[in-house]
Each structure stands twice: as structure tokens, then as C-alpha cells.
Amino acid sequence: MSLLKGKQLTHYYFNTSNYTKALENISLSVEEGAFISLLGPSGCGKTTLLSILAGIIEPTFGKVTLNEKNVTETQSEMGYMLQQDYLFPWKKIIDNVLIGPKIRKTLDNQTIEKAKQLLKDIGLSSVIDAYPSSLSGGMRQRVALARTLITDPSLLLLDEPFSALDFQTKLKLEDLVSALLKQYHKTSILVTHDIGEAIAMSDQIYVMNANPGRIHQQFEVPIELRQLSPFDARKHAKYQHLFDRIWEELNQLESTSIG
Amino acid sequence: MNQHLSDKALFDQHKKRLKAEHRSTRYWQLLIFILFFTLWEIASRLHWIDPLIFSSPTKVGQSLIKNISSGDLWFHLRVTVLETFAGFLLGTFGGILIAFMLWNSRKLYHVLDPYLVVLNALPKVALGPIIIVALGPGYGSIITMGAIISIIVTCLVVYSAFREVDANYLKVLQSFGATKWQLFKEAVFPASLPAIISTFKVNVGLSWVGVIVGEFLVASKGLGYLIVYGFQVFNFTLVLYSLIVIAFIAALMYQAVDKLEKWLLKKI
Numbered sequence: 383m384s385l386l387k388g389k390q391l392t393h394y395y396f397n398t399s400n401y402t403k404a405l406e407n408i409s410l411s412v413e414e415g416a417f418i419s420l421l422g423p424s425g426c427g428k429t430t431l432l433s434i435l436a437g438i439i440e441p442t443f444g445k446v447t448l449n450e451k452n453v454t455e456t457q458s459e460m461g462y463m464l465q466q467d468y469l470f471p472w473k474k475i476i477d478n479v480l481i482g483p484k485i486r487k488t489l490d491n492q493t494i495e496k497a498k499q500l501l502k503d504i505g506l507s508s509v510i511d512a513y514p515s516s517l518s519g520g521m522r523q524r525v526a527l528a529r530t531l532i533t534d535p536s537l538l539l540l541d542e543p544f545s546a547l548d549f550q551t552k553l554k555l556e557d558l559v560s561a562l563l564k565q566y567h568k569t570s571i572l573v574t575h576d577i578g579e580a581i582a583m584s585d586q587i588y589v590m591n592a593n594p595g596r597i598h599q600q601f602e603v604p605i606e607l608r609q610l611s612p613f614d615a616r617k618h619a620k621y622q623h624l625f626d627r628i629w630e631e632l633n634q635l636e637s638t639s640i641g
Numbered sequence: 642m643n644q645h646l647s648d649k650a651l652f653d654q655h656k657k658r659l660k661a662e663h664r665s666t667r668y669w670q671l672l673i674f675i676l677f678f679t680l681w682e683i684a685s686r687l688h689w690i691d692p693l694i695f696s697s698p699t700k701v702g703q704s705l706i707k708n709i710s711s712g713d714l715w716f717h718l719r720v721t722v723l724e725t726f727a728g729f730l731l732g733t734f735g736g737i738l739i740a741f742m743l744w745n746s747r748k749l750y751h752v753l754d755p756y757l758v759v760l761n762a763l764p765k766v767a768l769g770p771i772i773i774v775a776l777g778p779g780y781g782s783i784i785t786m787g788a789i790i791s792i793i794v795t796c797l798v799v800y801s802a803f804r805e806v807d808a809n810y811l812k813v814l815q816s817f818g819a820t821k822w823q824l825f826k827e828a829v830f831p832a833s834l835p836a837i838i839s840t841f842k843v844n845v846g847l848s849w850v851g852v853i854v855g856e857f858l859v860a861s862k863g864l865g866y867l868i869v870y871g872f873q874v875f876n877f878t879l880v881l882y883s884l885i886v887i888a889f890i891a892a893l894m895y896q897a898v899d900k901l902e903k904w905l906l907k908k909i
Contacts, residue, residue: 438815462816468809472831481827485817533817 384411385569386435386537391444393430403594404430405441410588410597412537412569417560419572419580419587421628423636427595428573429541435571436462436539448537461535463543467526469514475501475525476510482533493532500528504558520551527559531566538563538570544579556583556612577628581621582612589628591635599631696878704882714886721852721863722890724780728787729848733841735788736795743796744803744829745821761797765790766854778859786855791847795840802836803829838902845894853887 393405404427412418420428433439435446437453437460446453448460469478479497483489501507504524514522523543530538543559544552560583563570574580580587585608587601601624607615615621678698684690685697692700708714743750769786776782810828811819819827856865864883871879 433812436816438812460816462812464809464812466809468807468813470810470828470831472834481814482817485814485819485823485827529813539816 385414385416385449386412386571387447388431388435389445389447391431391434391441391446393427393434393439394442395430405434406594406596408444408595408597412571414536414569415567416586417563417570417572417584419574419584420590421574421577421580421587421632422590422595422598423592423632424575426590426592428575428590431590431595432462432539432541432571432573436460438462459536461530461533461538463526463530463538463540465542466546467514467519467522469522469525469529471514474511474513475506475517478514478525479528479532482529486533497528497532500532501525504528504562518551519547520555523547523551523555524558527562531562531568534566536569538568540570540572542574543572545574545576552579553613559583560612577625577632578616578621579612581607581624581628582615587628589631589635598635601628693875694877696881700878701882701885704878705885708882717862717864717867717883718886718890720860721856721865721887722894724783724855724863725787725845725848725852725894727780727784728852729791729844731784731788732791732848732851733795733844736792736840737799737837739792739796740799740803741825743800744825750800757793757797761793765793766851769854769858773855773859783852783855783860783863787848787851790851791840791844794847795844798840799833799837802833806832835906838905841898841902842895845898846891849887849891849894 388408388410391405391408392403395402395404408431410418420431422428430439434441435453437446440454453460469475470481473481476494476497477484479501480489480493483493498507498510501510504527506521506524506528509517509521514525517525523546526543540559544555547555556579562568572580572583581603585603587603588597589599589601590596591598603624604620607618607620607624610618681695682698685692685695705714743753766786768789772785772789773782776785806829810832811824814824814827852863853865853868856863857869860866864887867883868880871877871883
């Protein structure tokens with residue numbers, strides 16, 4: 383059974399002088415435990431789609447359901463991770479992690495213990511009482527991950543969470559996130575413009591095109607790659623093969639949109 | 642030569658230089674202070690300036706001592722400081738409250754926008770006579786003067802600070818299903834706190850203006866009243882003595898707010 387379903391999603395942005403059609407007729411379904419990537423050039427509406435799936439934006443047309451319920455009612459089952467960590471600089475790391483339970487008024491000693499354990503799992507137990515400004519970019523993004531995982535969401539939405547990091551940190555974090563998601567058996571949707579990242583991390587890749595945003599093609603990641611960690615997957619022969627196919631596809635998309 | 646020692650020596654030298662610099666600044670400040678009062682005294686005694694209008698430091702000083710010992714100064718000072726403080730609190734927190742309401746309802750902001758622009762542009766002290774007629778001559782109207790002068794500008798500054806908070810912070814909270822009040826409490830307000838605190842500093846000065854003008858217009862006590870009274874009976878020693886007290890107390894209040902700002906900013 384599909385965990386998340388988006389049906390014929392179309393979205394417009396309006397302002398006083400103009401309107402843009404950001405998404406057109408997008409339908410997708412995500413199986414439980416799957417890792418999906420939305421891949422496409424900037425401006426193809428990836429983030430808009432993710433916000434709609436998260437229930438933060440109401441689509442102009444169409445409907446999103448999570449476990450057969452409308453997403454706007456099921457926000458407690460969603461976790462959202464942004465391009466940058468957006469940790470609150472005036473809150474300690476532990477309080478940043480606990481913001482979700484605090485908002486939902488489910489904060490208790492058990493949750494606090496859970497947060498401490500989670501921070502320990504991702505190697506940040508020493509900075510629990512520090513403020514975000516004293517942490518490196520990679521550490522901060524790990525805290526943001528903990529903040530997302532603490533509420534135990536059944537669906538994780540990742541909006542280019544690695545794009546603001548340096549390459550080395552990014553590779554390490556990909557492995558960590560991938561391992562954690564498998565460990566907790568999470569369903570995830572990743573938005574990215576990095577082909578390699580999409581292949582290394584996901585089970586299925588949706589390639590999107592822009593103006594208006596549409597799903598152009600779907601790729602299945604070979605089972606051999608899925609079983610490897612992102613870092614090892616990058617070294618597999620089939621990785622390069624899929625990379626070249628998607629690269630071709632994106633190039634073609636670009637030339638048709640220019641022509 | 643030991644490299645480590647020489648590093649330390651360099652640092653010591655640097656510290657010493659900074660200290661000397663600091664001390665020289667202080668000397669100059671003191672010098673200007675002494676020079677000003679000495680020159681004033683001499684000019685007054687030698688009739689370079691009219692002592693009837695410009696008085697002299699000794700006369701002002703004598704008046705100050707006399708008024709301190711008689712308790713007169715304390716009486717007027719207390720009235721004015723309390724009015725200023727009340728006006729400051731009312732203007733600042735009133736402004737923040739209105740800003741919150743505008744943030745809470747975009748519609749309200751759009752509706753009220755032109756009125757706020759007009760009110761902001763209006764010189765608030767011009768409302769003095771109307772306020773006095775409406776509220777009667779007394780503390781009420783003077784405190785209102787102290788408040789009204791800062792409330793609109795506070796509201797506009799704080800509102801724009803609320804608006805400028807990065808939308809992604811709100812997105813984080815919204816993804817957990819935050820209510821509007823939670824958005825405000827967890828993100829908007831703490832993120833705007835530096836802007837809010839900086840309005841404190843401006844508002845202290847503004848409240849003094851409002852209160853003194855209010856006292857000019859109506860009061861029978863307070864430092865503003867003393868200035869007007871001194872002017873009417875042509876006792877400029879009284880005027881100058883009130884002025885010096887105001888300058889001193891206003892600077893003290895400003896320093897207090899400045900300390901408060903530093904303390905609050907360190908806390909967040």
C-alpha cells in the first residue's frame with residue numbers, strides 16, 4: 383500500500399503583476415520504507431512540490447493523502463529538513479532538538495532522554511548545552527536531522543539538506559542519514575539537483591522539468607546500489623551507468639527548453 | 642631569543658598602548674569639561690556674557706545645593722522621572738502590542754497602513770493641547786504625551802522586524818504544526834528582540850521630549866515646569882539648573898537602558 387499519494391497536483395503562484403504555474407498535473411505515490419528523489423534543475427518546482435506534500439502549502443488543485451488521510455490533518459507524521467539547518471540561534475542544541483515536541487506539547491522526560499540518546503547516536507553528545515553558533519555546518523545539519531527524527535515521523539521530506547555543505551562533510555552526512563533512515567525504517571523524499579546524490583541515496587528517482595514543473599521520467603535505482611551505503615554506491619559500476627543515463631536525460635531536457 | 646617570550650612581550654606592549662590611548666581620551670574629556678565650566682564662569686564674571694541670562698556655574702551650583710538640601714529638587718525630579726518612565730513603558734510596550742496585532746492580521750495592517758503613516762509623520766507634540774483638554778491637566782496627559790511620541794514609531798520599527806524574520810524558521814515550526822501564537826513565541830519574538838531592545842534606547846530620549854513638553858504646557862510641578870517658571874520670572878539660574886539636572890538624569894537613564902540592552906543580548 384502506498385504511504386503517500388499525490389493526485390494531479392497543480393500549483394500557481396500569484397502576485398500583483400503576474401502569475402506563474404509552478405507545478406502541472408503531478409501525480410506520485412510513495413511506498414512505505416522507500417527512498418524517493420526528486421531531481422531537476424533549479425526553478426522546476428521541487429521545493430514547492432515538497433512543501434505541498436508536507437502540507438505547508440495548499441495546492442491550487444489536487445490532493446495529497448498520507449495513510450489515506452488528508453496531509454493537512456496529518457502533520458504530526460511528517461518531518462521536514464531544509465537546505466540550511468535553521469537552528470534557532472537563541473536556543474541550546476538540546477532545546478533546538480526538542481522544539482517539535484514542545485510545539486506539539488508532548489515534551490516530557492522520556493522525550494528529553496530520547497533526544498539525548500539521538501544526539502549521542504549522531505556523535506553530538508558533547509555539545510548538548512552549546513549554542514548553534516559554536517557548531518560547524520555539518521554538525522548543525524546533524525542537529526537539524528535529530529530535530530526532524532525526534533518526533534518519529536513516518537515520512538521524511540528532505541529539501542536539499544546537503545547542498546550547503548562542503549563535499550567531504552556532505553558525503554559523510556549522506557552515509558549517516560542513509561544509515562539512520564534504514565535503521566528507523568523511514569520513508570523519505572529527497573529533493574536535490576545533484577544526480578550523484580540522488581542515485582547514491584534513493585530507490586527511485588523522479589526527474590522533473592521546469593516551466594511548469596512536471597515529472598518527466600522515473601528511474602529505478604538497481605537493487606545492488608540500494609543495498610550499499612551512499613559512499614560505496616558511488617564506486618559501483620552501475621552507479622556510473624545510471625548517472626550517464628540521467629545526465630543525458632537532463633541535457634536533453636535543457637536543450638529542448640532552450641530550443 | 643625566546644620566540645614565545647617575545648610574543649608575550651609584544652602583546653603586553655599592545656595592551657600598554659591601548660591603556661595609554663584610553664587614558665589620554667579620558668584626560669581630554671575631563672579637560673573639555675573643566676574648560677567649559679571655567680570659561681562659563683569667567684565669561685559671566687567679566688560680563689562677556691550677560692550673567693542675568695546665562696547665569697554662572699557657581700550660581701547654578703549654589704542653587705543646586707540649596708534645592709537638594711531643601712528637598713525641592715527631589716520633589717520635582719521624582720515627578721518628572723516617574724512621568725518619563727511611565728510614558729516610556731506605555732509607549733514602548735503599547736507599540737510592541739500594536740505591532741503584534743498587525744503581524745497577527747495582515748488585513749489589519751493593510752487597513753491601518755495609511756493611518757499609521759499619517760500618525761507617524763505628524764509631530765506628536767502638536768497634539769499636546771488636545772490631549773490636555775481631553776484628559777485634563779495632570780499626570781495623565783503628561784504621561785500620554787511621553788507615550789504617544791514613541792508609540793507609533795516603535796510599532797512601525799518592531800512590526801518591520803517581525804516581518805523580516807526568515808520565513809524558513811517559520812517553516813521549521815509549521816512542519817511541526819505550530820499555531821500562530823507558537824510561531825510568534827518561538828521564532829518571531831526572539832528573532833526580533835535585538836530590534837525591540839534598540840527601540841528602548843530611542844524611546845527613552847523621546848519620552849523625555851514628550852514629558853518636558855507636556856510639563857511646559859500644563860504642569861505645576863516637575864523639571865519642565867521649573868524651566869517654564871524660571872523663564873517666566875526671568876530666573877535663568879533656575880532654568881539652567883533644571884537643564885543640567887535633566888541632562889544628567891537623561892544620560893543616566895540612557896546608560897541604564899544601554900546596560901540592559903547588553904545584558905539582554907548576552908542572554909539570548
